[in-house]
Amino acid sequence: MDAAEARELVEALAFTATSLDPSPHQNITDGCIRVPGSVHKSGGHQTLITPLSRAYDILRRRNPAAVVVELRAALAPELTRKRALKARAAKIVATQRTGVLPLPLTPGSEAPLRRVARTGLYDTARYKSPSEARMAVLNHFSACGWSLQNVENELAGQFPGLAALYGSPERQARLLPHEWSKAQAFTSTQAPLKQLPRKHGEKNALINNTSHTLTTGGEGTLSTAGVHQLVNDLENVLYAVLDHRLQAKGRQGLSLRLLIRGLLGYMRAKETDILDVGCRTLAAAMGKHHVTIARLLPVLVSASDGILTKIADARHKAADVYLIQLPDPYKQLARELTWRKGKIHAIRPVFRALSDATALVYEAIERGRHSPATADLVRATGISRNTCSAALAEMEALGMIQRQGRTWTTTTANLHLLAARLGVLDDYLEHISRNRQERAAWHAYLDRFRETLINEPDLYDAEIEGYWLPPDDHLGLWHVAA
Template identity: 75%
Template sequence: MVQPYPHASTTTRPKDAAQSAPIEAWRLAPLIAGQPTYRTGRWIGSRFQYPRPINAPKITRSLPKAPAAVMIHDMHGSVATLCLDLDTSKALKGVVDADAARLRVLLQSCGIAFVEDFSPSGGRHLYVPLRDRLSATEARELVEALALTATSLDPSPHQNITDGCIRVPGSAHKSGGHQTLVTPLAHAYDILRRRNDITALEALRALLAPEITRRRAQKAREAKLVASQRTGNMQPLSLSLATTSEAPLRRIARTGLYDTTRYKSPSEARMAVLNHFSACGWTLAQVQNELAGQFPGLAALYGSANKRDRLLSYEWTKAQAFTATGQKRMPKQTGEKHALINNTSQTLPTGGAIKSSSPAVHQLVNDLENILYAVLDARLQARGREGLSLRLLIRGLLGYMRAKETNILDVGCRTLAAAMGKHHVTIARLLPILAAASDGILTKIADARHKAADVYLIQLPEHYNDLARQLTWRKGRIHAIRPVFRALGDPAALVYEAIERAHHSPTTTDVSRTAGVSRNVVARALADMEALSMVRRDGGQWRTTSLNLRSLAARLGVLEDYQEQIRRNRAERAQWHAYLDRYRVLELVISETDLFDLERDEHWLPPDDAAIWVAA
């Protein structure tokens, strides 16, 4: 179970609350409601609900004695007011307050006027009146997009056309007290009468483009899953849950809500979260940055900013000490023998001539990039859709080569798959094809054995030496698939690269020619990226913007997919390593029968993916 939200008597009154009587605030109800009626609430079992009455009472100037909620949609399903419900049942009050502040800044930046109130339980409501009514679908899309930016925002009132309702200012609350108006009463009347025009709403829609794109992709996946279930091609249950899965500790960091049967106090819950981040390799600066970003629940667990500033550094030091201790190898037991017959550890390089210096590796990568753009790209384009993946794969290998400063790569298929947003079976199929098509650039020099991956050598063939020296190196770094392009697709990655690494700002025709992608696909990718403010058009030429692609990827939700793929990879590796450990013989003496056993299977049957995901 999670801890309950604060009672009315324990919730302090916001400093910005307006001094208006409930009866006066209630008279705003007709300007907010979609219909001239309201519903009264009552306890039904263990839940407080607003059931549909046979004859709904009319909204009058008299304040209802029981908690009352007005309908959001009219009889035709359209919406005159966007109602943003920040609920303490979804996150701690500190998260609700942070979300409200974030939404205020967002709405004000678009020139949108709104009315705000707060409830005795600590929740808040923001009302955005519209001059022109929106259809239920359009309103729901906007509210769901806003919910992706605010953890405590409950979009359900806009998701139910027939029963979506919300308590308005002045209404009684189930725990006692009333909805209290934050906006001054006269100002609230003015906002609700003037209302917001379509221009401000379009500005909001443009600002929420990443979240709208993310939500549409989620709905497309859900529709595909439902269609596969109806046709009988049902996917594994874990696969259907993969798009919405979230690590429990990260959920605590996001919402501040925790299982009270597992953690007795907020202190224990936040220490568990900090241990998790420390084990994942985070730094204190990264944790501090995310307190006001995607993990406001962790900040709310401290209760106050002063307490957080006082304890965070101390608790982070404890978390690092704890995880460092946990990562140390256990001391060897008395009499334990450690000589292994099947030694699966990777052989360490001995140095010598094959060890290239760091400047030499970087120069080699620059020369290989020239050959890639001048020769290899054109050859791989002829392979169609497969060539598109091959082009990105060679870019990923060159990027890994530059990062590790070595031209001998032993990267596993799952590592490359996670970097490129593809399945590891696809990478395993593409690597031999790329080695054959690379004209001597990529060569396999050792097969995979036990825990070690295939080993590849990347070199510049002699017949390309002169061409590589004649061409000018390009600015910037080469990338395979950056996280944001998991959502936008492989063609968009090549289109963005053609703009980012061009010597001059290219036109659409130049981008199509450089990226090796058809004009229609390029136009589609440019339109998507322009809507997300990744690129801009200036006098017929395209330029990249200063937008942070990693933060955009987080807004598009692709980092969650990446983390899910990493989790699956770890589970599969653990199962593979456990299989290898079955054949470890902890004996110093090796007999002839230990070298080969006719009755023992020497091959590995790949485990069932569904079983792995369920087990993990």
């Protein structure tokens, strides 16, 4: 193994083990490994927990090539994360050399609890003691799907403030497992509300997929079941017609295809065919800039052939309003096709570290009517074979998909945890926090021009005489009628 490969592996291992010192393997010529008994930087002494005979056997025999391949496969998310960080650092250095510096993050763009975990500073008006601040941070990490190992790994990494809230390493080692158990118990009890049982004799269109759409509340108003049926029909039209039409737009077509998927996802979540979702909300769902979304929406309206229609412009705090409907030419086609399994997504957080093309390829495997081969994916997605093959290889290395003969299937990998290992959940939460801050600033700006109501006492005061008396020297000019 050459030095570059060894350095890449040990840097990936450093994301998973807090006590690992990667420096001996980062230097080509020199390096020093701490031996058992050495003082550790986090406190205490380094202890050999492996039997001495086994440790000597490990050092005496080198690993075969197959073990290194398995190690690279297990560390695939960390390797991808490290390459992304290096590319970002290289981009910052390049911009500094050209004199074009990137804009710094705004102070409110970071999530408050993440800031507490990073700095160790908390609001004393909200948390009376470091214990309460620690529990708030741990509850946040537990709700985000973290594990105890993830928290311990980041205490010496990006969140040293959380370790500082414990005071000492001994106190941290004693309290952290107990407090993490309490955080998991608390977040597990916050279960979503259960659906109310159906009333006896109540009609529901979900009993039969071929039933007609039920309407309630007047003509043109869709019921909840009607909205879900409409989204299913629109998905059939999307896969059969609209995707192939947007493929002709090249790279922009990839973003347009994911944007219409995001709109359909919000339509199903809000259970309405009239959407007033802002560009910043769509940008957070797609991992793009809100200016890009504002540029793509008019293009999608013109290319959707009546599926997406803008019915109202943005005004004050309200966003643009769009109507999503099924045009008459596509109704027969939508009814003849079978609905697909699963949910439709825009960009899940894990694909922020990958690409738009990879998201479409994964969707084609996940929602396919049968396990597709590579040629089937190229035809279904409209992506070039080289790009499709690269996306398949990357997802296979990350354990998201697996090959069964000539076909591809998805695995049981948790995409949320994989996104955390790739380091993109922090970017996603930072994007949401930045949107909230910008939206609050815009609302504060609008409130400056809000019309204030004028009350009657402000115009007339009953204590002040409102009539005018002429001066004394002009009394002769007045005449009294007889």
